[in-house]
Amino acid sequence: NTELAFASVERIMRDVNGGDLIRYTHANGASMFFIAVYLHMLRGLYYGSYKAPREMIWIVGCLIFFLMIATAFLGYVLPWGQMSYWGAEVITNLIGAIPVIGEPVLIWLRGGPAIDNATLNRFFSLHYLLPFVIAGCVVLHLWALHAAGQNNPVGILIPKDREKKDTVPFHPYFTVKDGFAIILFLILFAVFVFFMPNALGHADNYIPANPLQTPAHIVPEWYMLPFYAILRAIPDKFGGVVAMFGSIGVLFILPWLDTSKVRSMRYRPTMRTFFIIFVIVGLILGWCGAQLPDAPVIGTFKTFVLIDGDLNSYLWLTRFATAYYFAFFLIILPLVGLRETPLPIPATISEPVLSGGDAMTAAAPASPEKKG
Template sequence: MSFPWAKQYEPVNPVMRFLDEKLPLPRLVFNAVGAGYPVPRNLNYMWNFGVLAGFCLVLQIVTGVILAMHYASNASVAFASTEHIMRDVNWGWMLRYAHANGASMFFVVIYLHIFRGFFYSSYKAPREMIWLIGVVIFLLMMATAFMGYVLPWGQMSFWGAKVITGLFGAIPVVGEPIQVWLLGGYAPDNAALNRFFSLHFLLPFVIAGAVILHIWALHIPGSSNPTGIEVKQESDTVPFHPYYTAKDGFGLGVFLLIYCGLLFFGPNLLGHPDNYIEANPLSTPAHIVPEWYFWPFYAILRAFTADFFFIPAKLMGVLAMFGAILLWFFLPWLDKGPVRSGHYRPLFRKFWYVFLVAMAILFWCGGAPAEEPYVMLSQLATAYYFLHFLVILPIVSMIERPEPLPYSITEAVLGEDKAAVLGENATPAT
């Protein structure tokens, strides 16, 4: 977004002046994340997650490229090459744990980023494109993470690949050809492992490209803020640097403390012990479960246990699982309320808390065995999940009476001080 009061880039050093004339990268950085990019002055720490997600992406790419130098994508030696990385490669154990736990922390950050978007209605105009690209990034992350989980070729890797790719077989007519095309055969083997390794290596760079588009789209309308009010005057903003670079730096420090604690003191806390057993097509694990970040959608898949008229239960589960994410594409048009921030929407806020409980239940049930009471709880939480987006959100946006909004961002920060709000010089009392 172009602000008339934004600071302009004026290079002083002759080298920087030459570079700015021939290849204006310094100007691009200055306008994107420097003092030339004004942002709302009231952003809280919920706005740190974008920077943290970018850090996680860089971390995954760097560790992934190094791991790829030592990994062999062959079904007969993939498991042994993973153990070779852990035992024989210098610092290999740390690289592998950094990559595996980095994926988990990446999803933690992204889920928090998404839930913040739900609460503050970050999908509403004029930021629809930012939201839509963000959902695409999430889908790419899910695909990348699934393929990465297959690469160690342990028991859970093999059977996870078999179960998830088998879901495509539920699609009438074209399902089985798609499944065979994905695997390169009728069961996970060399062809599937090579395909998954190639795509797992490629997709992070596709995600990086989508992130650039995401940031580009963000800079057109500017950042949202906790009040949901658009910027009206210069006093509503502060330069991104140094104010938010310092704030993001503090958030990154806290993140690294948590991440390093997980990496060095509980590296297998979020993994599954069966994946330290080499893949065996003749031995099915007692409980096949994906990584924790797939659990809510896995619970939605398993919530359908009976055929619905002529639609098989398995197909219903597959459609619901994919539909649970694809539904997010339509959020800008499902929620038509004029107010963005949940802080000023009392009825919306109550249902949002119920939605968080439903998501917590789906997370819990997705990692639990497919038995009662988990199946019933999954069904109830799944029903509420779709009701929340398709029924409750549209109705609430029509009938809700929002609380009064402040006049501006400055008023929300400084209170009802007319001189401060309007950017005027206060006159001394006589």
């Protein structure tokens, strides 16, 4: 109910025992989930975990990521604050930009011509449902991992006859390693929950939703900022929608864009440099998404107007970063894979470990690997 949604959250915070802890754990838990997934995706990108025979693992992982974004957006609307309402207004309006079918689909999604009680009810139901869909996709993700086998930092397929030499038991090695990482992550989580629970949120969401008063700056949660920046980088509304969804969609076809025969960027120094730039560009897009498009990047420094904005503005910084984002996947990955000369890779995982650096000098160059 739009008349009770904001008050119900405040009642949980004020009158329910541990209500503030429940809310802050839920909100910051989503942020921690996204941090873990972003790190997981970057690691997979660096070590080539998307390449054959693990394409299905990567595709299901990308589907989980997309469902997480959808779930987070739906949940962001439910507190019914100013940022909740106007964030829903902006994002749902994107569907209306689709030619021919956009407007009818928009009305169907909202349950009416404007965001109101029907929209809130639908978003609540979907926010409750999608985590179960994500859980099902996680099961598929693990099944695909079990079928294809996990990757390794060297990026080579381990023959059956060398499994004992090139692998270690899951317990105690992986349990201790992952357990230690989980403890560190929980400490970070506790710092946010107990000491700065609103650091990753927005102050305007503590103001009840008002359809007649637009906030000075509408921004989503931090984990959506890079894609929101890409949306704003394109002056045409429909073009911005295509670019935003394309920035996620390109991840699904990544296994077929990388032409290199070597998985791990540990042995691809040229590609490693482009990857580091890509990570920096992703952080820049996130920062730009939280800023006003026309705000200057460097103080009061004035340059000149280029097309529709000052060159010294977050709008143009976003456009340059967006260009590199797509160039990385559509141009750099295919071309560098064809032109680069990778470092020699060891025949087995145990060689460089047991023989020190000498094994690398005797290692064979990379060779194509068949899908298994």
